Amino acid sequence: MGKIDLKGCTLTQLQDYLKELGEPAFRAKQIFKWIYKGYTQFEQMTDLPKGLVKKLKSSAYISMIDIYKKYESDLDGTVKYVFSLKDKNIVESVKMKYSFGITACISSQVGCPMGCAFCASTIGGVVRNLSWGEMADQVLAIEKDSNQKARRVVIMGSGEPLLNYDELINFLKVLNSPLAFNIGYRRITVSTCGIIPEIINLSKENMPINLAVSLHAPNNDIRNVLMPINKRYPILQLLDACKYYIINTKRRITFEYALIDRINDSEECAQELSELLKNLLCHVNLIPLNPVDGNKFNRSNPSQVRKFERILLNNGISTTVRREMGSDIEAACGQLRRSLSTR
Numbered sequence: 001m002g003k004i005d006l007k008g009c010t011l012t013q014l015q016d017y018l019k020e021l022g023e024p025a026f027r028a029k030q031i032f033k034w035i036y037k038g039y040t041q042f043e044q045m046t047d048l049p050k051g052l053v054k055k056l057k058s059s060a061y062i063s064m065i066d067i068y069k070k071y072e073s074d075l076d077g078t079v080k081y082v083f084s085l086k087d088k089n090i091v092e093s094v095k096m097k098y099s100f101g102i103t104a105c106i107s108s109q110v111g112c113p114m115g116c117a118f119c120a121s122t123i124g125g126v127v128r129n130l131s132w133g134e135m136a137d138q139v140l141a142i143e144k145d146s147n148q149k150a151r152r153v154v155i156m157g158s159g160e161p162l163l164n165y166d167e168l169i170n171f172l173k174v175l176n177s178p179l180a181f182n183i184g185y186r187r188i189t190v191s192t193c194g195i196i197p198e199i200i201n202l203s204k205e206n207m208p209i210n211l212a213v214s215l216h217a218p219n220n221d222i223r224n225v226l227m228p229i230n231k232r233y234p235i236l237q238l239l240d241a242c243k244y245y246i247i248n249t250k251r252r253i254t255f256e257y258a259l260i261d262r263i264n265d266s267e268e269c270a271q272e273l274s275e276l277l278k279n280l281l282c283h284v285n286l287i288p289l290n291p292v293d294g295n296k297f298n299r300s301n302p303s304q305v306r307k308f309e310r311i312l313l314n315n316g317i318s319t320t321v322r323r324e325m326g327s328d329i330e331a332a333c334g335q336l337r338r339s340l341s342t343r
């Protein structure tokens, strides 16, 4: 029988495994802690008896993803990673440096099936879901490479996390667990393009995370062009789900809005968006678009961005323009994977 990978085992699974080895359950907690401190060698787990280390070495291992490529910004310390998975698929993650510490932005799928017209991650569709262990590995690898714990995690890389729901929930639990990453739910953000049934489910999980909804348009006509998911879950239904989420969780929702030149950045769009979001406990994050090679969309010019922001603010909508990080390595999300991938 092959060795078992302990990365990606829940604490309960680890306890069951230790029981099979004839060991007490508390050993599982010790091993779990070591794994999420980034250790992969059983000999380094100094509180384990030698006999157990021997048993573990003969029957188990702890996997770790490899850094395949790394691009570091000279401007602000942002680092873009391309990680190689066990099956040789590759995914992108980003480390951003802030005054409070580092934030890890990680992927939830290899590729993405959602087909958003402005996004490189979806070109070529989805290859597969990532396991929660592979999501955790991205954070661990960033922490190890930075020699620093992540203060915040955003699940905003390639993939639609709510289509990988069960793995996402396990990942959120391990991020929050005091035995593992110990990151408060309020310092975790999940981004979705608007999968309504899972937004409803997420609102019942009792996990006070930040939910970011990619809106990118103030009406169905524009959103249908930019985001095919809108044909399945149109904008007003999506907003109803968001209201339900806000009422259930008492958490503010962030709406992501990528400003695209002459597509969704007019003053009329800003007025329409203000009307749509009026009286909603929300924040709007305006994002200057990262152009993707070969597609027709361009970013709005800075004066248009400011005008758009001003209209929302004047209408009482909490709004900020996302600070650009690592603009010297600004290949849009998904482009690196596409240029480096052989599969």
Ligand code: SF4
Residues within 6 Å of the ligand: 112, 113, 114, 115, 116, 119, 120, 121, 122, 157, 158, 159, 160, 192, 193, 214
């Ligand atoms: S924007 Fe997000 S949901 Fe849309 S295709 Fe890209 S990764 Fe997928």
